[in-house]
Amino acid sequence: MxxxxxxxxxxxxxxxxxxxxxxxxxxxxxxxxxxxxxxxxxxxxxxxxxxxxxxxxxxxxxxxxxxxxxxxxxxxxxxxxxxxxxxxxxxxxxxxxxxxxxxxxxxxxxxxxxxxxxxxxxxxxxxxxxxxxxxxxxxxxxxxxxxxxxxxxxxxxxxxxxxxxxxxxxxxxxxxxxxxxxxxxxxxxxxxxxxxxxxxxxxxxxxxxxxxxxxxxxxxxxxRRPSSEQRVAVLSPHLRDLGFSQTQVAAIVAATGPRQHGESGFTFSDLTQRLIPAIVLDAYPDGPVDAERALKITQEMTPTAPFRDGAA
Ligand SMILES: Nc1ncnc2c1ncn2[C@@H]1O[C@H](COP(=O)(O)OP(=O)(O)O)[C@@H](O)[C@H]1O
Ligand SMILES: [Mg+2]
Missing domain, CATH: 3.40.50.300 (P-loop containing nucleotide triphosphate hydrolases)
Structure with missing residues (x-):
């Protein structure tokens, strides 16, 4: 012992x-x-x-x-x-x-x-x-x-x-x-x-x-969770590489923010580990990524629930 x-x-x-x-x-x-x-x-x-x-x-x-x-x-x-x-x-x-x-x-x-x-x-x-x-x-x-x-x-x-x-x-x-x-x-x-x-x-x-x-x-x-500028910084390089226009990127960025007042938007890891892979895997292997589909996937995805602080 x-x-x-x-x-x-x-x-x-x-x-x-x-x-x-x-x-x-x-x-x-x-x-x-x-x-x-x-x-x-x-x-x-x-x-x-x-x-x-x-x-x-x-x-x-x-x-x-x-x-x-x-x-x-x-x-x-x-x-x-x-x-x-x-x-x-x-x-x-x-x-x-x-x-x-x-x-x-x-x-x-x-x-x-x-x-x-x-x-x-x-x-x-x-x-x-x-x-x-x-x-x-x-x-x-x-x-x-x-x-x-x-x-x-x-x-x-x-x-x-x-x-x-x-x-x-x-x-x-x-x-x-x-x-x-x-x-x-x-x-x-x-x-x-x-x-x-x-x-x-x-x-x-x-x-x-x-x-x-x-x-x-x-x-x-x-x-903290990413602001909209920070979500742009994380998502934009990937989405631009996939052929999205600036307007299409902006639509996805908006859809990853809080949906109702007081709600949480996506976490950084929601963006990198869930959203981007989901968009890619949805298109794979049949054809290229489509911006409309990507937006729909984004809207259907729920952000990770915030960890409640305090001595639980
Ligand atoms: N500030 C950030 N900028 C870019 N990507 C991030 C950021 N924070 C988290 N991520 C992404 O989320 C993943 C999980 O982050 P991690 O550091 O494990 O989070 P935690 O705060 O829960 O320890 C990272 O591997 C990275 O892909
Ligand atoms: Mg950790």
């Missing part, structure tokens, strides 16, 4: 960055420029905190105190919001940009869903602690004696609400509470040791995330 869990029990896989495929996936994301910039800066500072020093000396030499408040934030960022809005994509690929910009290698560890354990006493706590131990070890190997880093480690906790559920939720089980505590201890340890490591959490339900976890987050980035 107290044997240390094996690495492949903790992480689904590991992703070494930079990586060409990650770069392409990152560039395909639409409408997330601000999120990309904020996340990349925060992760960049973990690897190269002296960059901020240089900046302060150049622009605000009297504001050295400001440095500390920025650099002492816990290395935790939460990506929260609607399903299919690019949280996992961004979390898995942003390290590519940071790795290139800082000229270092970054190893991303996506925490395995099985880390939640099967609810045996102490199991989740043990798995989480082992995952953090491993990340800490890997980060230590990348830190030089002078405090600079030759690389960094990212821990990705996807669908995080299942791990770091609100301790306040009435039905919360003692075992889950212990898991939340192990998680918080793990983040604090990375921060206190000033290691080149960060934790990215993704959740569809920010409200269900433990307040103590939320409070520690250096940043909480919110994700």
């Amino acid at each position: 107290t044997t240390t869990p094996a690495i492949d029990q903790l992480f689904d896989r590991r992703i070494a960055l930079p990586d060409v495929e990650a770069r392409e996936r990152l560039h395909r994301l639409v409408g997330l420029e601000n999120h990309k910039t904020r996340l990349a800066k925060m992760l960049g500072l973990l690897i190269n905190p002296s960059g901020l020093n240089t900046w302060v000396n150049e622009h605000h030499p009297r504001a050295i105190g400001v440095l500390d408040t920025v650099l002492r934030r816990p290395p935790l960022v939460v990506l929260a919001g609607d399903v299919g809005s690019g949280k996992t994509e961004l979390a898995e690929t942003i390290g590519d940009e940071v790795a290139r910009r800082e000229g270092v290698k970054i190893m991303l560890f996506p925490m395995s869903l099985s880390t939640r354990g099967q609810g045996r006493v102490g199991e989740m706590t043990q798995l989480l602690s082992a995952a953090f131990d491993h990340v800490e070890e890997e980060a230590l190997e990348r830190r030089d004696i002078d405090g600079s880093s030759r690389g960094a480690v990212l821990l990705l906790v996807d669908e995080a609400d299942a791990i770091a559920q609100s301790r306040e939720a009435a039905q919360m089980h003692h075992e889950d509470r212990a898991g939340v505590n192990a998680f918080i201890r793990g983040v604090d340890r990375l921060a206190n040791r000033k290691l080149p490591a960060a934790v990215i959490m993704c959740t569809n339900r920010l409200g269900a995330l433990d307040p103590a976890v939320q409070r520690r987050a250096a940043d909480i980035l919110t994700f």
